[in-house]
Each structure stands twice: as structure tokens, then as C-alpha cells.
Amino acid sequence: MIELENVAYGYGAKGDAPLLRDLSLTLAPGSFHFLTGPSGAGKTTFLKLCYGALKPTQGQLRLFGDDVAAMPRDGIALVRRRIGVVHQDCKFLDHLPVIDNIALPLTVSGQVMEDQQGNLDDLLTWVGLGARAHAFPPELSGGERQRAALARALILSPEVILADEPTGNVDWEMSQRLLHLLIALNGMGKTVMIATHDLMLIRAAKAQVQARVLRLSGGVLQAAGADL
Amino acid sequence: MIELENVAYGYGAKGDAPLLRDLSLTLAPGSFHFLTGPSGAGKTTFLKLCYGALKPTQGQLRLFGDDVAAMPRDGIALVRRRIGVVHQDCKFLDHLPVIDNIALPLTVSGQVMEDQQGNLDDLLTWVGLGARAHAFPPELSGGERQRAALARALILSPEVILADEPTGNVDWEMSQRLLHLLIALNGMGKTVMIATHDLMLIRAAKAQVQARVLRLSGGVLQAAGADL
Amino acid sequence: MNALSALRPDPGADRVVPPSGFTARLVVFTAAAMAFLAVFTLALALAAGRLAEEWDSALARSATLRISAPEEQMPEQTRTALTLLQQTPGVESARALRDEEQRALLEPWFGPDLPVADLPVPRLIEIEETRDGFDPDGLRLRLQAEVPGAVLDTHDRWRRPLIEAAGRLRLLGWVAIALIGAVTAAMVTLAARAALAANAQVIAVLRLVGATDAYIAGAFVRRFTLRTLTGAAVGTGLGALAVALLPSGGEAGGFLTDLRFAGWHWVLPVLFPPLAALVAWAATRSAARRVLSGLS
């Protein structure tokens, strides 16, 4: 699905050493990964590489078999429909109600929302937003935004789910619930990668699913210590 | 400092029962409070009441002795200079570098940035943003944004500090460090209130400071259970 | 996407771009105001043009030949002159004025009782030119030889400056219309780019959920094209109405007192809205492409 070979990435401005280097990893179909590391280590940057928002400055990155370096912009748009992303800052279209925001991937890929109504309702219930479906994004609480972002990431039934700190603003029970949803989706064959600081979440997940924990530190990717 | 008497608040649209009701609380100078509760319980709404962004629909709310109901808009602007707020969504002016964003409360209150340069540098070092001072907000990682928001809240040496989920996006070490900063400020007589889901953070704090833990649930404020 | 498909609505894509009240109103208003100004300027230019043409044809196409000769040679010289004129290319018709006509012309100077017949007044011959006109210098030479007492007066020096001025006014009008068009195009482009820049975050969200550039650009282009079309149609309509309601100025003047469109000229303002929409389409499309390839 997603294959990195000696990938490096640096934000131009910094000049000298790249932020990330020597990244080699294959996200196999059906795998479950956690990505952790201190604030500013490059977790979000790593995920951005994985969904084609950034292109490696070195090395090779293949999404569904295609090299991103050679991919036209529209190609990346199409790839994004196969990867559901929960962004750390959860941006929405503030002029559309939550339900339309969640259905946005359907809209822009030309699918009719009505056909997916059942799917949409199920998702809203799962993330506990049934009652807030017709509110506008600025009227949501922090945790509600994160849950809406998760629902939006899942609406197209993507093959890969990349979640960046999906539980940073929700309480423990809700985070358990969202984790169960992701584990269930993984059980249906989806590839899942979660970037998080929440070590308790990782521990809880490892009790339920075969998950690999990766740690970004000093710009390189390592397997996490035995405590996780 | 901040006194609530039977305050209720409801977002107009919801119609029926108010989101929050029967809130009575006094944040005495030098006190340390935690506010917890499930996602969507109204923690952010409660803090917004405390810094005058929302006005109670019922009851009386006094900020530094003045009733907010009777306060003109400019009065609220002045009150805000005495209350440092870390917002959950940490919004910045994207066209100004981090350092200018952190100094923004100085700028809008007509103070000269140079006079506070030492203060500013100390703060940047404390929150670990010394190296990123001249980056622009969109170039920050999630955790860096939260730390910048905390620095901005503290720049005017406010008497009250309200922090909404200030550690949702930072790792454990960093969250301990930020907690120490807040505890140190509390030691200097500042009033602190932190809204958080992070029970581990609350536990860590209770070991170091005399903190009261409040829980919002079902729209009312309760003292938290013995486990905290 | 071509210009026409920009008018076909796409409810999905149209909703994802925020309504942006004031930019919308700004574009509609700009298009309307500029179209209104353009219609008025057009009316002025056309009226000036009509005037120049009228004067030109009324004056330049008529000339007067004045024959002063001793009484006895008069009939002979008049006849020679008429024959010569009839043979001159560019002369439509030539005719000696009757006594009453000459008297009417002289009345302002001499009063009604002038005995024209008894006076040594010159004989006046009125010449109508064809479209192409005759060559006055050639005619003068020939007259000099055959009708010594004849003086050709082509009226030119009297009203030529007026005709020139009307022509200049018309030119000024067309230049102003071109200017208004260019200004409108620039304003729509800038408004479109401002709207795209203001919606950078919307564009980012759309990109993240897998929208293609064509989809995003389409939503903006459609909106701006439609708004410009609407605005220009309203402005043109109001302008045309105002022009049509202008007082006709009566018979007297004729000069600029009747700004109203005549005949097929009504077609010209009708062309404004589609032209404006086309300009807006092209401007927004290139703006959208530039902005979209600029935002990563």
C-alpha cells in the first residue's frame, strides 16, 4: 500500500539537516501501526508524506504502487480518496453543517450523498455526533471536531486510515470507543496508522490487536522500547 | 477575581434546556483548579464565560468585581488583558512570526515589545520554542502551537490563567514541564484553571499543589470523585 | 471547461465554496455599474457618430455655386455652369435657385421687400453631391475656364470643425468604452484572486478530501462568471432603460439631445453581458489556475 525506501524530508527553510531521514517502511494491507515521538519530532510530517501532501526530498515513496515523485496533482487527489486522514488540526468548511462536511469526500468525488445515507448515519452514531449532525463546525467542541474528522476520514471506506492524534481532545471513554472503531475497521482488512502521544491508548490497543509501535526521534524511525 | 452566582448558559439554537446551569463558583486569588468532564460537557463554554467571551443567560458573573452583563465591549477587552487564556484551538495570526504572535497582547495594549524582550525570551525558552521563534504559525507542529498559545497567554503577566486542554497535543515530558510552569506561576500568586481530559496530568499536579478538581457533567458543576 | 459549461450549475461543487456575501456583491455591483456606464458611453459615442455623419452628409454633400455676371451674360453662364456640373463626376444634381428662394435667403439681410429681379444679385446654383463627392479643386479649374463669373462655395470651412469635434467625441466614447471594459476585466480578475486568496483554507480542505484542481477551479469560475453575467445584465438593462427614457430633445437641436439608440444599435448593448461574462470566465480561470498551482 504505502512503501518508503530511504526517504528523507526537510522543510526548505531549515537549510541544513533534513527533519526526517532514512525512513524505510512498508505499510502492508491489514497492518496496524502506532507512531509516537516527542512534540516536533515529525510525526505529522511523516503522515503528510504518506498521503502525498509532501513529496520526499530524497528516496522513493510509493502509494498503491505508484511513485509519488512522478505523480501529477490529480493523481494525488485520486490517491487521497483511497486514504482516510484524520488531521491533527481538523479543518472543516465552516459554512456547511457537520453532516455535509463529513460527506464532503463523497461530494468532491462526484458521488451522491443520498446513496450513502445509511453509512453516514451509522458513522455519526459511532462517533457520537448523531445529535450534532446539523450544527456548524465552529459550534462543535474540541472533541466533537476530532470525532467529525474521524467520520470524514472513514466515509469513503478507504483502504488506509491515517489518524494524527485522533484522541487528543476526547475523554478516556470516548478514546476507547474510537479505538474500538479503528480496531474493528482493521479487522475488516484496512490498514491503520495512528500518530499519538497517548501511551495509555497504545497500551490499551496492544491488548486487543497485533500493533507495531514506531518511534520518531532525532529524525529517524525506530521500533519503540519494550515498555510499549 | 472570578465569581459565578447561579449562572446558566445555553446556546440559543438549542432552544430547550441550557447547556450549563446552577454554576456557582469563586476563583479566589492564588487558587488552582482543574476542570474535567466528558467531551461536549461544556468545559470550553465554561471558560468562555470566565473570560467574558460569552455572557450568562441567567445568574450573575463578576470579573474583578464588575458584572459582565453591564460591561461594554471595551471593558471586556480590558478585562482580557488581566486574564491569560490558552484556547483549545490555538488560533494565531498566520502572517506574523511566532514571536510576534506571542507578543500580540503587548502590541494591542499599546506596549512596546522591546521593553519586554527579556520576558519574551524567557517564556520562549520555557515552552521550548526558542528555535522556532521566527517560524510562522502554519509551520508549527500541533504541540508547538499549544506551547506558543500558552506563551501568548502568559506574556502580559495576567492575574488569572485559564488553560483549555493545554497538553492535548504534547508528549508526557513536555506536559510535565508545562505543568511545572503553571504551578510555579500559581506559587507567585496567580489564579490558575486548567480544563483537561488528562487524568494523569491531574494526578501529577495534585502531588505538587493544592488543587481543586471540578467535574462538569449533565450541565452542572460537581466536585470530582475521590479517585482524583 | 469551456465558457458555456461555466454556466451549467453543479449543486455539489457550488455548495462547497462559501457564499462570501460581500465579494459576491462587489462583483455583481462592479459588473452592473460598469455596464451601466458603458451603455451610457456607448449611447454618447453613437449619438456623436450619428451627428458627425449627419452633418457630414448634409454639409459636405451640398455646395453652392455663385455666378456674378453682367445681366445679359447671366442666363448663358448659368446654362454653361449647369451643363458642366451635370458632366462632373460626383455631382448628383445641380439646380439654379428660383427668385423666391433667393429672396428667402436674403431676407434676413434686406427685409422682405427686396426686388431680387431688379438687382444685380448673383445667381445661386445648389449642388447635391453623390456619396463619394466631387473634386472641388478640379471643378474650380474647369469653371474658371468656362464660367468666369462663378465662385464655388463648398461650405467646408464653416462647419468642418464641428464635424471634426463630433468625430472626436465619438472616438473619445469608444476609447472610454474600451477603458471601461479593461477596467472591468481587471476588477473581476482582482476580485476573483482576492476571493481565491481569502478561501485558501477552503481550498486546502477540498484538496485534503481529494478534490481535483479542475473541480475546485470550476466552482469558483462558475460563480464569478454567473455573477458577472448577472451584474452586467442588470447594469445593461438599467442603462438601456435610462437611455430609452431620456427626453428626445424635440426637433430643434438634434445634436446630442437625442442619445437614444437607433435601429440595430440596440443590438450593441445586448452584447455587453455575454462579453463581460466571457471576460470574467477567462480572467477567473487563469486566476484560479495560477492560485491553485501556487498553493501547494
Add this chain to the structure above:
Amino acid sequence: MNALSALRPDPGADRVVPPSGFTARLVVFTAAAMAFLAVFTLALALAAGRLAEEWDSALARSATLRISAPEEQMPEQTRTALTLLQQTPGVESARALRDEEQRALLEPWFGPDLPVADLPVPRLIEIEETRDGFDPDGLRLRLQAEVPGAVLDTHDRWRRPLIEAAGRLRLLGWVAIALIGAVTAAMVTLAARAALAANAQVIAVLRLVGATDAYIAGAFVRRFTLRTLTGAAVGTGLGALAVALLPSGGEAGGFLTDLRFAGWHWVLPVLFPPLAALVAWAATRSAARRVLSGLS
């Protein structure tokens, strides 16, 4: 905040509002283009006005008295008429034309050899009016009684329509300038409101850190006022330059062939930029107040 303080920079407040490239350019460009158009329209209106006045004073202030009488009564009647005219209020001077002058007037019709002295041609008296003019009907009545052979010709009916047309053109010009001014004001207002709406988040951030409404409004108002001033100054400068560089049109016509400003008229375009800035200031200020009290 008053209009002048809107021009005093406040480096802090000016930085907190994002530069917003395209809205800025849009405002500067709009102001410039509208000022340019306005300068041209002004030049046209002033030229039309000059023309109307010139014609009016040249024509309406002169009249002709024509006396037809038997040869022997002529000197007597002429003298009576002149005396009478000198006593008429509103008549500046009156003077009988000399024979050569009458011959020159008649030449176009009769050729140069006309023996004016031997003909029963009427005597022409040229009348110059004062500024206020005389009462033609009253004069006619008195003449009828004392100089039976006199006919008063005030030239009115010949050129009145032309003067009227020039006056109309001038009116049209002023209406167009008022329209351009109103359109500019509306555009600046809409652009300001669009910018305020696009910056809702910036405003929210500023509020959260304790900025007062006056501070936020000031930053926007200052910016729009300055931009409008700059744009209008550039547009006015270019327009005035273009008008000054227009060909003078030579001596011949005088009618609209010389659009250039004359004398103190140069002051008028210089007023445009400050006027535009004042309009922008008022428009942005009310827009900012409305938006700021709208956003909670």
C-alpha cells in the same frame, strides 16, 4: 477616530492586519481607474461648459437691428434708433455698420462687386448687450412706435439648440462624475466589508488577546483610506497627464477639440484624491463598525 488621524501610521496596528495582496490591489486599482475616468469626464464637462458659455456670451450678447426705409428717411431713422438704443437699459453699445462692413457681410451672396451704396439695402446696426442683456420684447415695442422700418434680430433661433446641447453635455458630464463617485464609494465599501469578512478570524484572534474595537477598526480604516488615497492620486495624476497631453485641436474648432483644463479648473482634479479618501474613510469606518458589532 477622525479622517486625518486615519493617515497617521501606527506600525503595531498596521502589522496585525494581514497584507491581503489582492484586495489591496483591487482597492488601489479601483480608486485609480475611477479617478482616471472621473478626470476625463470632468475635462469633458468643463469643455462643454466652456463651450456653452462662450457661445452663449458670443451670441446672446449681440443682436442686429435692420432698418429698411426709403432712402431719404434712412439717416433720420438710423439716428433715432441709435439714440433710442443708447437709452435702453441692457444695451452696452450700438453702432451702425459702415458700408464696407455691410459689403463684407453680403459678399458670400453677391460677390465682391456689389455697389452697396447704390442699392436699397437696409442699414444694419450692431448691438452689444451688457451682462444682463436687454428685454427684446420691450425694445421691439418702442422701436415699432419710433422707427417703423426697424427689425430686431437677436440671433437666438439660429444657435440656441447648439448652446442647449453643449449645456446638456455638461450636465451629462456632471451626472457621470456623481455616478462615478457613488460607484467608487460603493465599491470601496464592498471591498472593505469583503476584507473584514475575510479577516473574521484575524478579528477574533485580536479580540481574544484584548484588542478594543477602535483598535481593530482603526487598522482596517487606516489601510483602506490610504489605499484609496494612493489609488485616486495615481489615477488622477495619470488622467490629468493624459488630458494635458491631448492635442489642442488648433485654432479652428474650439469645440471639444481642446479638453485641457484651463486656469483654476486645474484645482478640481486635485480635489479628487482627498475626496476619495474621505469617502473611503467614512465607508470603511461604518463598515468596520457594523462588522465588528455583528461578530460577537
